[in-house]
Amino acid sequence: MLITIIILVLSAVFFVNGKIRSDLVALCALVALLIFQILTPDEALSGFSNSVVIMMVGLFVVGGAIFQTGLAKMISSHILKLAGKSELKLFLLVMLVTSAIGAFVSNTGTVALMLPIVVSLAVSANMNPSRLLMPLAFASSMGGMMTLIGTPPNLVIQNALTSAGFPPLSFFSFFPVGIICVAVGTLVLLPLSKWFLSKRGKNGEDNVHSGKSLKQLVKEYGLSSNLFRLRVVGDSRLHGKTIIELDIRRKYGLNILEVRRGDMSQHRFLKTITQKLADPGTVLQKEDILYVTGDFEKIKLFAEDYLLEMLDEHTTEEAKNSANSLDFYDIGIAEIVLMPSSNLINLTIKGAGFRDKFNVNVLGIRRKKEYLLQDLGNERIHSGDVLLVQGTWNNIARLSKEDADWVVLGQPLAEAAKVTLDYKAPVAAVIMVLMVAMMVFDFIPVAPVTAVMIAGILMVLTGCFRNVEAAYKTINWESIVLIAAMLPMSLALEKTGASEYISNSLVSELGTYGPLALMAGIYFTTSLMTMFISNTATAVLLAPIAMQSATQIGVSPVPFLFAVTLGASMCFASPFSTPPNALVMPAGQYAFMDYVKVGLPLQIIMGIVMVLVLPLLFPF
Structure with missing residues (x-):
């Protein structure tokens, strides 16, 4: 037991320190549990086959497809119309929409669905995405408290009640609690996110490459005009x-x-x-x-x-949303600048053989401040000319290897990856709706993890990605390894008796101070344990203890069990306490301490409010 607690504490210290990657820390903790024979190899590796981890992989792919097809941008543009230019309205809309979806879809599914939409929203509104992504993850957990199916701990306490002979909770028994969670969370996150998250991620990564965007090239050379x-x-x-x-x-x-x-x-x-x-x-x-x-x-x-x-009388670059604008699904454009020592100097465009050797067309020449766009075949190439070439993305990439005569400006393949396959947006939307339907409706005999896997595979097969490699690139393996390696920690704590020892000690000390103090003890014990092990595992562990404690002092177990599910679900101070927290970590470029700065105050305030409210909603 002592060794397990030491490994857990050391892991927490390294997570907070942030100098070593979180997935590496999690793997080291897992190996330590194996070395000390606390877990068997099968138990230690069980996290990598866990349905939550597999679901996260699938959801990364689904979310990537929603972004790649431009569906996220379409949805975000409608939300943006409601918000206008107000950051406050945008923040409130994200919180409310996410909470509403989270009431019926798993919090992991909600975040995967909303993440690309929110990133697109933030970019469109010239707002830092990190300001919205952590609140997005927290809102999905808060929304999950509004219905019976919103989060697994709700089902755990339902099972504990019915097993003990009490009447079951209805689908919306949780609704008043959930509404209060969303209201408190929104009010607390509004200032916290502005203070601690607004400056996150502004490291200029978007400006690393020196090339122009495709839209800039089209406008500069007047291709659309x-x-x-x-x-x-x-x-x-x-x-x-x-x-x-x-x-x-x-x-x-x-x-x-x-x-x-x-x-x-x-x-x-x-x-x-x-x-x-x-x-x-x-x-x-x-x-x-x-x-x-x-x-x-x-x-x-x-x-x-x-x-x-x-099909059209005239086209301008302003008509960028119309069907007659240039698109770059399979073919693209890029600039190449001729070197002074190039063998092509003084050759004509036709004689240079771009079409014969590389299968690319020359669309324009930029010579100092002059743009040549007509009758290029017989135009002679000068030293320092910049040529605008057009071809398939692979052929443009081939040009980069011929660096003796020219240099390709920017990163054409990176630009290609940004091109949205917008004609596939309806397909992605249909797949997304089907996935949500399979998750929500009980009469469809498909497990949530199966629904996500089906959706992920369909996104690839129907061409919502440029290729299979593009789908793999959407998966954040750091988050996957982090969750998979930390899940067996809960098994180690349970197996060695550490969980039971800690929870029993805390609860027995507080039992003499009355039901409110005992319920508060159960809430914060659950909340503390969920920071280190999964919320579902914590709820399973503490639900019978809460039931027994309430029975011993002769009061209703309902508020005690609600304290367990709230303590387990309202955990915000750690990136790996819930899958949504981990999902937004890479996209928001968050460090472990960001969760502590924003999530810990929210977690404490939420706990205090809930301890005071629960006896009013569900009397002892």
Whole structure:
């Protein structure tokens, strides 16, 4: 028992210190429990197969897909309209929406659902995401107190009551308690988050790379201001022809940037849009949409000659949400600057062989303050020229390896990762709704962890990610290892009798001071233990002790059991006491001490309020 407590205390010290990564500390604690033979290898590794850990992995993938498809941005824009430019309204909306969802969906699921939305909200409102993410995690736990299914400890005390022969609690027996939790939490977090979280994460990481964003490049080179869409209709003379046969650049002075093709196959749900670079050999098909740049009059002439349908009269960069704007799902753009020693100096763009060697097009040249966009084929390359090239993301990445003649500005693959696959947003929304439905409705015989796994796999299979590797990159393995390695700690405390010894000692000392003092002792004992072991494990451990203590002094066990579930669920002072706390840790760039600064005062105030309120709601 003593060794287990020493390992627990040392782990807590290193967590607070923050100099060693939290996942490494958790693994060291796990290895120590193995070395001293407190746990068997099967027991020690049980955390890595725990349903909570597997669910967290799946939820990272689901959350990543919600962000990658732009669904988070769409939802956040609607919330942002309600909040306007007020940080206070935005904070209150996040707290209320999260609490409402948390009442019916697991707190882990709620955070995974809301995390990408809140990050997108904060960015849109020019607000630091760390100001909202910790309150988001706490609000999900508070919302869980409003219904019977909101959090596992609620079900634990329900089971304890019915096992002892008491009538079961109704679905909304928890509602008054939950409302008070949300109100107290919101009032306390409002100043605390502003004092301690507003400056978190402002380390300029977003500005590490020197390249321009895709939107900046489009605007700078005026690509959208002379961009037009033409559709190949049934009687069009382009049908079945290749781009090189058209000779559009010589005849009309126009440039085809892209051919966008709707997927006409039966697997429309799996793939909805295909972008093709305008290669000379590309065979044009019916319903293809050509993205063409050039003079408007020449565009009209080209459309008339080949019987093409013009989809828009004119496009500007302001029309960024419309269908005729440039998108970068499969193909992208980047700038390359020519080196003074480059072998391409004085060669023409056509002679440089960008299309033949790298399968990329040159869309524009920036020469000092001048931008050349028309008739580039015969333009000679000068030293110091910056070329705007277009190609598939992989081909643009290949250019980075040819560093003798040029340097690729910025990080094209990093920019590609930021491109939202917005045409997949409806698919992601359907999968997300199905996942929530499977979690909420009991008549669907699917466990929550299974629902999350199904949703995660569907997000990948339906193309909500660029590739499988992109899905894996959304998983924060530090958080996963941290939770998985700390879960067996509760087993060690229970196995050695440390948990029972600590709780019994505290409760027996306070029993003589009356039911209120005893209930307060149970609440804060539960609250303290949940800082180091999972809230569900703590509730399972203390529920029978609370029941027995209430019976011994001849009072109703209901307020005592509520003290257990509240103490277990309202734990905010540690990042690994509940999965939501761990989920927001990497995204908010929080240190262990941030949870102590914000969560500990909230946890203490919440405890005091609840100890005073519970006897009023559920008399002894």
